[in-house]
Amino acid sequence: MTLTQVWGALLIFTVCPLLGGLPLIRWLVRAVSGQDLKTVGTGNIGVSAAFYHGGRVAGILAVLSEAAKGMAVVWLARQFFPGDPEWELIALLALVMGRYWMGQGAGTTNVVWGFLVHDPIAWGCIVLMGGVSFTLFRQREQGRTLVLILMPLVTLLLHASDGPRIGAAIALSLLLYWIYRKMPDDLDLPVGDSHQESEKLFRFFRGDRAIVSLDQTLDPTKVGAKAAHLSQLKRWGYPVPPGWVLPPGDDRAALISFLEVSPQHPLVVRSSAIGEDSEIASAAGQYATVTGVTSKAELQGAIAACLASYDRASAAQYRRDRHLREDAMAVLIQPQIRGVFSGVAFSRDPLERQGDWVAIEALPGECSRVVSGRYTPERYRVEISADRVDPQASPYLPSDLNLAVVGSGNIPAIVLEQVAYLARHLENRYHGIPQDVEWTYDGDRLWILQTRPIPTLLPIWTRRIAAEVIPGAIRPLTWSINRPLTCRVWGEIFTVVLGDRAQDLDFEQTATLQDFHAYFNATLLGEIFRRMGLPPESLEFLTRGAKFSKPPWQSTLRNLPGLLRLLGRELALLQDFQQAYFRRLTPALNDLRRTRELADRDPGSRESRLSEPAALLDRADTLLELLEQTTYYSILVPLSVALRQTLLGVSDSELDYSKTPEVAAVRSLQELATATRLMIPDLEDLSLPGEIGDCSQLFAVLAEMPDGQTVFEQFDQFLDRYGYLSDVATDIAVPTWREDPRPVRALFSQMLFQEPPAAPPPKSQGIKAQILQRRINVKARVSEVYSKLLAELRWTFVTLERLWIDRGELKAPGDLFFLELAEIRAWIDEPTSQRGDLFRDLIAARQDAYQATLERLAIGATGDRASVPNVVYGNDPVTFFRPSGDRPSRQQWQGIGVSPGQVEGRVKILRSLQGTGAIDRDTILVVPYTDSGWTAVLARAGGLIAEVGGQLSHGAIVAREYRIPAVMDVTDATNFLQDGQRVRLDGRRGIVEIL
Numbered sequence: 001m002t003l004t005q006v007w008g009a010l011l012i013f014t015v016c017p018l019l020g021g022l023p024l025i026r027w028l029v030r031a032v033s034g035q036d037l038k039t040v041g042t043g044n045i046g047v048s049a050a051f052y053h054g055g056r057v058a059g060i061l062a063v064l065s066e067a068a069k070g071m072a073v074v075w076l077a078r079q080f081f082p083g084d085p086e087w088e089l090i091a092l093l094a095l096v097m098g099r100y101w102m103g104q105g106a107g108t109t110n111v112v113w114g115f116l117v118h119d120p121i122a123w124g125c126i127v128l129m130g131g132v133s134f135t136l137f138r139q140r141e142q143g144r145t146l147v148l149i150l151m152p153l154v155t156l157l158l159h160a161s162d163g164p165r166i167g168a169a170i171a172l173s174l175l176l177y178w179i180y181r182k183m184p185d186d187l188d189l190p191v192g193d194s195h196q197e198s199e200k201l202f203r204f205f206r207g208d209r210a211i212v213s214l215d216q217t218l219d220p221t222k223v224g225a226k227a228a229h230l231s232q233l234k235r236w237g238y239p240v241p242p243g244w245v246l247p248p249g250d251d252r253a254a255l256i257s258f259l260e261v262s263p264q265h266p267l268v269v270r271s272s273a274i275g276e277d278s279e280i281a282s283a284a285g286q287y288a289t290v291t292g293v294t295s296k297a298e299l300q301g302a303i304a305a306c307l308a309s310y311d312r313a314s315a316a317q318y319r320r321d322r323h324l325r326e327d328a329m330a331v332l333i334q335p336q337i338r339g340v341f342s343g344v345a346f347s348r349d350p351l352e353r354q355g356d357w358v359a360i361e362a363l364p365g366e367c368s369r370v371v372s373g374r375y376t377p378e379r380y381r382v383e384i385s386a387d388r389v390d391p392q393a394s395p396y397l398p399s400d401l402n403l404a405v406v407g408s409g410n411i412p413a414i415v416l417e418q419v420a421y422l423a424r425h426l427e428n429r430y431h432g433i434p435q436d437v438e439w440t441y442d443g444d445r446l447w448i449l450q451t452r453p454i455p456t457l458l459p460i461w462t463r464r465i466a467a468e469v470i471p472g473a474i475r476p477l478t479w480s481i482n483r484p485l486t487c488r489v490w491g492e493i494f495t496v497v498l499g500d501r502a503q504d505l506d507f508e509q510t511a512t513l514q515d516f517h518a519y520f521n522a523t524l525l526g527e528i529f530r531r532m533g534l535p536p537e538s539l540e541f542l543t544r545g546a547k548f549s550k551p552p553w554q555s556t557l558r559n560l561p562g563l564l565r566l567l568g569r570e571l572a573l574l575q576d577f578q579q580a581y582f583r584r585l586t587p588a589l590n591d592l593r594r595t596r597e598l599a600d601r602d603p604g605s606r607e608s609r610l611s612e613p614a615a616l617l618d619r620a621d622t623l624l625e626l627l628e629q630t631t632y633y634s635i636l637v638p639l640s641v642a643l644r645q646t647l648l649g650v651s652d653s654e655l656d657y658s659k660t661p662e663v664a665a666v667r668s669l670q671e672l673a674t675a676t677r678l679m680i681p682d683l684e685d686l687s688l689p690g691e692i693g694d695c696s697q698l699f700a701v702l703a704e705m706p707d708g709q710t711v712f713e714q715f716d717q718f719l720d721r722y723g724y725l726s727d728v729a730t731d732i733a734v735p736t737w738r739e740d741p742r743p744v745r746a747l748f749s750q751m752l753f754q755e756p757p758a759a760p761p762p763k764s765q766g767i768k769a770q771i772l773q774r775r776i777n778v779k780a781r782v783s784e785v786y787s788k789l790l791a792e793l794r795w796t797f798v799t800l801e802r803l804w805i806d807r808g809e810l811k812a813p814g815d816l817f818f819l820e821l822a823e824i825r826a827w828i829d830e831p832t833s834q835r836g837d838l839f840r841d842l843i844a845a846r847q848d849a850y851q852a853t854l855e856r857l858a859i860g861a862t863g864d865r866a867s868v869p870n871v872v873y874g875n876d877p878v879t880f881f882r883p884s885g886d887r888p889s890r891q892q893w894q895g896i897g898v899s900p901g902q903v904e905g906r907v908k909i910l911r912s913l914q915g916t917g918a919i920d921r922d923t924i925l926v927v928p929y930t931d932s933g934w935t936a937v938l939a940r941a942g943g944l945i946a947e948v949g950g951q952l953s954h955g956a957i958v959a960r961e962y963r964i965p966a967v968m969d970v971t972d973a974t975n976f977l978q979d980g981q982r983v984r985l986d987g988r989r990g991i992v993e994i995l
Contacts (some may be wrong), residue, residue, distance in 0.1 A: 001315055004080060005080055005081060006927075007080070008076075008077070008079070008080025008081060008087070008778075009080075009087075011080070012073070012075065012076065012077055012080075012087065012090060012091045012094055013094055015076070016073045016076070016091050016094035016095045016098060017094050017095070017097055017098030017101070018098060018102075019069055019073065019095060019098065020069065020094070020095040020096060020099035020100075020102070020103060020107060020110065021098040021099065021101065021102025021103045021661055022072035022102075022103070028869045031954070034395065037368050042987070044099065044564050046387060047210055049057075066107075066109035066110055066113070066887055067109060067110075067112075067113035067331075068113075069095060069110050069114075070092065070107075070109065070110035070111060070112070070113040070114030070115075070117075071113050071114055071116075071117045071615075072331075073088075073091040073094070073095045073099050073110075073114060074088045074091060074092065074114045074117045074118050075090060076091060076115065076408055077090065077091040084164070085118065085119070085162070086162075086164040086167070086168040087168075088114075088117075088118045088657070089118065089168035089169055089172050090168055091114075092110065092114045092115070092118075092172055092895040093168070093171060093172050093175060094109060094174070095107060095110050095114070096110060096175055096176065097175070097177070099285070099703045100179050105135050106176065106180060107176075107179075108176070108180050111176065115151070119155070119158070121158065122154045122155055122158050124156050125150075125154045125158075126147060126150045126151055129150055130146060130147045130150055130152075135546065136837070144180065145177070148173040148176055148177050151169055151172065151173050152166060152170040152173050154387045155169040156287060178803040181832050183413065183696075185649065200702030203417065203756070211244065211254060211255060211258055212244060212245040212246070212247060213242070213243065213244050213245070214227070214230055214231045214234050214240065214242060214243040214244070214245070214334075215231070215234065215235070215242075216231060216243065217231065217232075217235070218231040218232075220274075220275065222247060222248075222274075222277075222330075223245050223247050223272055223279070223330040224271075224272030224274050224329075224332075225275075225276060225278050225332045226270070226271070226272040226273075226276055226332060226450060226452065227243070227245045227270075227272040227330055227688070228330045229277065229450075229451055229452065230243060230332070230448070230450070230451075231828065232808070233426075233448060233451065236317055236429065237395070238395055238426075239395075239445060239446060239447050239448055240447070240448050241333075241334045241335055241337055241449070242334065242335060242445055243333060243334035244258075244259065244333050244334075245272065245330055245332055245333075246303060246330060246331040246332070246333070247330050248274070248327075248329060248330055249328070249329030252303050252331075255333070255920055256296050256299050256300055256303075257296075259296075259299065259333065261293060261294060261295060261296060261299055262294060262295070263294045263317070265335060266292050266293055266294050266335075267293040267294075267299060267300035267302075267307075267334065267335060267336055267337045268289065268290070268292075268293065268333070268334055268336040269290040269291075269293055269299070269303055269306050269308060269331060269332070269333050269694055270289045270290075270306065270331070270332045270333075270334070271283075271287030271288060271306050271310070271329060271330075271331065271332070272329070272330040272331065272332045272512050272853065273287055273310055273327070273328070273329045274327035274328050274329070274330070274791065275319070275324045275325070275327055275331070275459065277450070277452035277453075278452075278453070278455075283315075283318065286307045286309075286315040286318050287306065287309040287310060287312075287329070288305050288308070288317060290302035290305055290306060291366075292336065292973070293336075299333075300659070301331075303331050306329070306331050306917040307329050307331060309329075310328075310329040315959075318820075334367075337366075337440050337442050337447050337449070338366065338441030338442060339365060339366045339367060339441060340364065340365075340441055340442060340882075341362055341363070341364055341365075341410075341411050341412075341415055341440070341441045341448075342362065342363065342365060342366050342437055342439065342440040342441065342444040343360055343361050343362025343377060343411070343419070343438075343439060343440075344360070344362075344367075344377075344436065344437065344439070345358055345359070345360045345361075345369065345419050345423040345436075345437040345439060346358065346359040346360075346420070346423070346434065346435075346436055346437075346454060347422065347424055347426065347427040347435045347436075347437070347454075348422040348427070348434040348454070348457055348873055350434075350454055350456055350457060350506040351382070352878075353457060353873045353874050353876070354869040354871055354872045354873065354880075355869065356383050356384060356385045356386070356872070357381045357382070357383050358381065358382045358383075358384060358419075358423050358424060359379070359381055360379070360380040360381070360382065360407075360411075360416055360419055360420065360423075361377035361378070361379050361380075362377055362378055362380065362409075362411045362416070362419075363377050363378060363410075364410050364411075366440060367438055367439070367440050367449055369470050372393075377721075378407065378408075378409030378410065378411060379407055380405055380407035380409070380411065380416050381406040381407060382403050382404065382405050382406070382416055382417060382419075382420035383403065383404060383406075384403055384420050384421060384424050386424060386427070386428055386432070386544060387544065387894075388401070388424075389424045389425050390428075391425060391427050391428035391429040392679065395421075395422050395425045395426075396421075396422075397414075397417055397418045397421040401421070403417045403421070405417065405420075407771065410661055415441050415446070416617065417837035418446055419437075419439055419446065420445065422437065422439070422448070423435060423437050426448075426451050428540075430453075430686045430816045431526070431536050431537055431538075431539045431540050432460065432522075432539050432540050432544065433453050433458070433460070433539070434453065434454045434458075434460075435451050435452065435453065435454065435456045435626060435874060435884040436450075436451065436452050436453070437450070437451045438450040438451070442623065449810075450455075452830040455645060456871075456874050456876075457873035457874045458523055458710075458871075458873070458874065459521050459522070459523035459524060459874075459875070460521075460522040460523045460543060460869065460872075460873055461511075461512060461514060461519035461520065461521060461522065461870060461872045461873070462519060462520055462522040462537070462542050462543045462545065462870065463517070463518075463519055463520075463868065463869070463870050463871070463872050463948060463950070464506070464520070464522075464542055464870065464969070465520055465542070466511060466518040466519050466520040467517075467518070467929060467947070467948030467949075468642075468929065468948050468949050469482075469486065469518070469730060470482055470518040470730050470731070471728060471730075471928065471929030472517075472728060472731070472928065472929060473515075473516040473517060473850065473853055473854060473857070474513075474517070474518065474731050474733065475516070475731075475733045475817040475818055475823070475846075475850065476513075476799065476817070476818055476819060476820045476846060477732070477733065477816065477817040477818070477819060478730075478731050478732050478733050478817065478819060479513050479518070479819060479820070480820035480821040481624065481627075481732070481793070481821055482518075482730060483511050483513075483518075484508070484509060485624070485627055485631045486627055486631065486635075487507050487508050487509075487511060488507065488628065489628065489631045489632045489635055490507060490510055490635065491505075491507030491510070491882060492632070493632075493635065494507070494528050494532070495564050496565050496566050496569065497532050497559060497562035497563060497565070498528070498531055498532065498559075498562055498563060498564055499561070501531055502528075502531075504753065504956055505524070505527070506524075507879065509521055509524055510524060510525070510874075514556055514878050515853050515868075515877070515878060515879060515880050516849075516850055516853050517880075519872065520542070521606065522539055522542040522543050522871070523539070524929070525538070525542055526538045526539035526542060529541075530965065532550065532559055532562070533555030533556050533558060533559040534555075543870070543871050546591065548768050549683050568667050570636070570639075570640050570643075572980070573633075573636060573637060573775075574774065574775070574778055575776070577633050577637070577778055577781075577782065580629060580633070581781065581785070584626075584629070585626060585629070585630065585785050588622070589626075589785070589788055589789070589792070590620075592622075592623070592792045593792070595610065595619075596795055599611075599799065602733050610799060612803075613800055613803060613804070613828045613831075616796050616797075616799055616800045616803070616830055617800075617824070617825060617828050618820075619796050620793060620796050620797065622794055623781055623789055623793045623796065624793075626789055626821075627786070627789050627790070627793070629784045630782065630785050630789060631786070633778075633782045634783065634786050636782065637775065637778055637779045637782050638779060640775055641772065641775045641776060641779055644771070644772050645772055645774060648768040648769075648771065649768070650768050650769050651962045652899075653960070654765055654769040655765075655773060655776055656765075656773060656776070657780070657957045657960070659776075659777050659778065659780040659781075659972060660776075660779070660780040660783060661722065661725060661780065661783055661784050661787060661955060661956065662957070662958065663958060664722075664780075665722040665725060666939055666958070668718055668721070668722065668745060668938075669718060669744070669748055669751060670751055670755075672711075672714050672715065672718060673747065673748060673751040673755065674755070675714065676711050676752060677752065677755075679707040679710065680702075680705060680707060681710065684847050697753070698745075698749045699712075700744060705899040715741075715745075715748070717736050717742070719737060719741055720745075722737060723736055723737045723738030723741075723791075723900065724736055724737075724738065724788045724790075724791035725737050725787055725791075726791075727743060727912075729783075729786075729787050729790070730790070731816040732790055732793055732794040732797065732817075733747065733794075733814070735794075736791050736794065738791075739798075747937065750919070750937075750940070751940075754918070754919070754940060797816055797817070798813075798816075800816065800824075801813060801814075801815065801816035804816070809831075809836055810840075810843075811840075815843050815847075818842075818843045818846040818847055819839060819842070819843060820851070823842070827839055853880065856880055857880065858911075867880065867972045867975045868880055868928075870971045870972075870973075891993060891994045892992065892993045892994070893970050893973070893991070893992045893993075894990055894991060895945070895967040895968055895969045895970035895991075895992060896967065896968045896969040896985065896989030896990050897951075897966075897967055897987050897988045897989055897991075897992075898949070898955075898956035898959060898960070898966050898967065898968050898987065899944075899956060899959035899960045899963070899964055899965055899966035899987045900982065900987050900988040901963065901964070901965035901987045901988070902965060902985065902986050902987070902988075903924070903942050903943040903964075903965045903984070903987075904982065904983070904985070904995065905921075905922045905923055905924040905942045905943055905978075905982070905983065905985075906922055906923060906924065906980055906981070906982055906983075907924050907926055907977050907978060907979055907980060907981040907982075907983055908923050908924065908925055908926065908941075908979060909926045909927075909974050909977065909978070909979055910925055910926070910927050910937070911927075911928060911974060919937060919940045919941050920940065920941075920942070921941075921942040922942055923940075923941045923942055923943075924941065924942060924943040924944070924945060924983055924985060925937070925938065925941040925943070925944050925945070926945045926973050926974055926977050927944070927945070927946050927947070927974070928946070928947050928948070928957070928974055929946060929947065929948050929955075930944075930946050930949060930955025930956075930958070937964050938955055938958045938959065938962075938964065939958060939964075941964060941967045942964065942965075943964060943987070944959050944964055944965070944966035944967070945966075945967050945970050945973050945977070945983075945985065945992055946966070946967075946968045946970065946973070947969070947970060947971060947972065947973050947974060948968065948969060949968035949969060955968065959987070964986075964987075965985045965986070965987030966987050967985060967986070967987060967988075967991070967992055969990075969992050970992055973992070977994075981994055981995075982994075982995040983995060
């Protein structure tokens with residue numbers, strides 16, 4: 001050994017240990033962040049600096065300084081011993097010893113970077129083999145030991161003849177192994193909110209497969225919906241306590257070893273079974289929850305008890321009853337929050353199943369008292385509508401929002417308001433699905449312990465769209481015909497797009513009847529829309545009219561074959577309808593009309609073939625076949641019009657709706673009124689009792705005038721052409737104008753004395769408008785055919801009813817419409833006296849229920865009108881009512897603008913066409929819906945507000961035709977607005993404001 005090498009050895013054995021023990025990182029971090037790394041973490045300064053919250057800059061300094069130390073000592077040894085590489089490893093040995101004895105660290109970073117400089121090839125081999133094995137097995141202890149074995153082994157393989165180098169590598173590995181056994185593991189970090197950042201960074205390197213936290217993205221099919229939902233909420237920023245999950249089948253030892261538990265930091269162990277907390281089953285109370293776990297031994301037992309609860313007989317029976325497959329149980333472990341007040345909040349009241357009330361049950365103390373069933377909780381109700389809560393904003397109650405709390409007890413009102421706001425916020429975040437929220441308040445912060453759908457409030461039923469298709473209260477016969485027609489046709493359209501993915505969908509559940517009002521299944525339609533690639537907010541679109549966001553291109557691409565199939569049908573729509581119209585629909589209608597006219601002239605003739613119930617039922621079946629085909633076009637053509645109008649950018653002012661039956665009828669009636677005024681110049685001098693438009697007196701006077709007979713003849717011609725229409729086009733229980741012309745006579749009388757303004761002609765049409773106009777003309781023809789078929793169907797059942805009244809089977813006209821079609825068919829097939837008694841009792845019961853509904857809607861249980869809720873929840877029947885104090889107090893409402901313009905006027909509420917009274921340009925009509933029968937009334941008003949409808953509804957078309965500002969979809973407008981109120985209407989923005 002030369003003198004230079006002697007000095008080199010002296011420096012290595014003195015400088016390297018001092019350099020390893022030098023607290024350089026601690027000094028740098030204190031200078032940068034003011035934090036003393038000796039007081040945090042495991043006491044390992046390098047690890048604390050690199051990974052603890054607030055230590056990002058310190059972490060960079062730590063890595064750089066430790067790496068520099070390792071590389072420096074290798075470079076130092078190389079200067080004195082250029083031909084003896086074992087001295088480089090000896091220098092690392094000295095550095096690690098100083099790092100351990102003086103710096104309380106393992107020196108892992110020093111060795112990693114120093115060995116890279118010492119032998120890059122060996123270092124690469126060690127990293128590659130160690131990384132692959134660690135990625136595969138993810139076991140920390142085994143992975144670390146494997147690296148220590150690889151270091152001398154790779155050195156041996158690459159330098160088999162270099163004994164000193166191999167010996168130094170073995171010595172370095174043994175020293176590191178001994179240090180790892182003596183000191184706290186660099187990766188054994190405490191758990192808590194302040195260490196979440198370090199936990200994320202260390203999770204991979206820790207390698208324990210059982211350590212799954214709520215900070216990760218969790219799959220409900222692997223860890224259960226309870227844990228997955230809490231994980232999702234935590235990432236969204238909701239106040240969820242930290243937590244860890246033991247997936248099914250994983251070794252619990254690593255998780256138990258990892259968690260910190262003590263009497264000062266108790267844990268709660270809960271189930272998160274696969275299939276639990278889903279939209280079809282909550283499994284509430286079926287599985288074990290263990291609270292107050294204060295030791296690792298108790299934690300071991302709590303996990304075992306929780307897992308064992310999955311096999312309880314009651315839990316197994318619960319799964320069988322709900323047809324849930326047998327799966328597995330995950331376990332959720334969280335710090336136990338010491339609640340001052342705790343409880344459960346239902347974002348929709350599970351008893352009322354309608355309205356905007358949040359139901360809250362709460363007690364002082366922890367949540368287990370409320371859900372245990374051993375204590376009677378305090379019950380509260382807080383009203384908050386969904387449109388007052390933005391799910392993308394903070395979940396905490398805004399300071400300027402005050403909510404009314406109903407109920408009294410020990411829970412502070414501010415806590416209840418925050419709970420209600422949070423519950424509605426969660427419901428909106430989950431796109432309108434009602435949520436069961438378990439919460440606790442620790443005196444400083446409100447925590448979410450659990451949220452899940454309320455299965456008894458699913459599916460969600462909405463009046464949107466349904467109210468426009470089948471408005472008002474309808475009777476069972478109409479419903480039993482319209483429901484299967486609508487469901488089958490929608491099912492056919494959806495199946496075209498979805499293909500095989502539609503096999504498990506029950507399209508018969510698309511609609512239901514609640515208190516004699518039609519509702520569409522928003523849950524089912526939302527699922528269909530999502531399968532079609534539309535965004536998740538499709539459910540909110542159906543219930544609250546929320547706008548769609550742009551669908552992801554992946555889902556669009558997936559549904560491209562089905563969309564192309566639907567596009568093919570849309571392109572062939574005109575040609576298909578023309579063929580159906582001329583080859584089948586028109587000939588069938590002509591034949592049905594001739595048969596009806598013959599039966600009206602001579603009911604008993606053989607030629608009429610309609611003197612027996614069975615023959616009438618056969619006629620009804622023929623009509624139903626024709627109606628199913630026409631229903632297809634009545635759904636697809638308006639969709640085509642709406643789609644093409646959007647794509648082509650054509651305004652409504654460029655389009656001509658004069659061929660639609662409702663517009664054509666009112667124009668024809670207006671022409672008749674104008675001609676009558678010319679025939680009878682002194683008409684204004686007539687003195688008629690009653691309000692303007694008293695048709696009985698008018699027609700009595702006309703009958704005595706020389707030209708009156710001409711008016712009657714022209715009026716009969718009008719009924720010959722448009723008598724198939726009715727006040728409610730889709731309800732066959734409502735008489736047609738031909739059967740009962742009094743509503744049309746009343747409208748004619750009003751037009752005669754108060755001439756409505758002439759509708760301005762449409763603007764000149766460009767090429768795009770002409771293309772769209774063809775679709776609109778087809779839509780008008782489809783509407784005409786559909787209404788005529790319904791009129792023929794009504795005549796068929798009226799004739800059957802009259803026949804049974806004559807035979808004593810029924811008591812009065814209208815009775816038959818309280819039976820469903822299947823019940824009528826069964827009665828005809830088996831006309832026994834017992835069956836007759838059964839159906840007569842059924843008719844009486846349904847008539848009583850129907851009348852009770854109408855009375856509630858007219859008066860209401862508290863003196864106010866009850867309202868038809870826009871949304872109801874669950875499959876159990878509901879009764880419409882409006883709780884006391886539930887009347888809106890706002891001065892402005894947002895609807896759908898369908899006809900542009902601004903107007904101010906006086907409100908006139910019209911719930912039917914009977915007794916419409918004086919209507920002029922200062923009148924703002926407020927109606928529950930619009931149909932063809934309303935057309936003449938709407939044409940004379942100054943503005944229109946409707947509770948339901950959209951841009952293609954009857955009222956919207958008429959409003960645009962006569963340039964009347966109109967707003968649709970203003971929920972419950974006939975209830976919260978009052979006759980005589982002055983309002984301002986903005987038909988472009990869809991705003992109604994009380995002045």
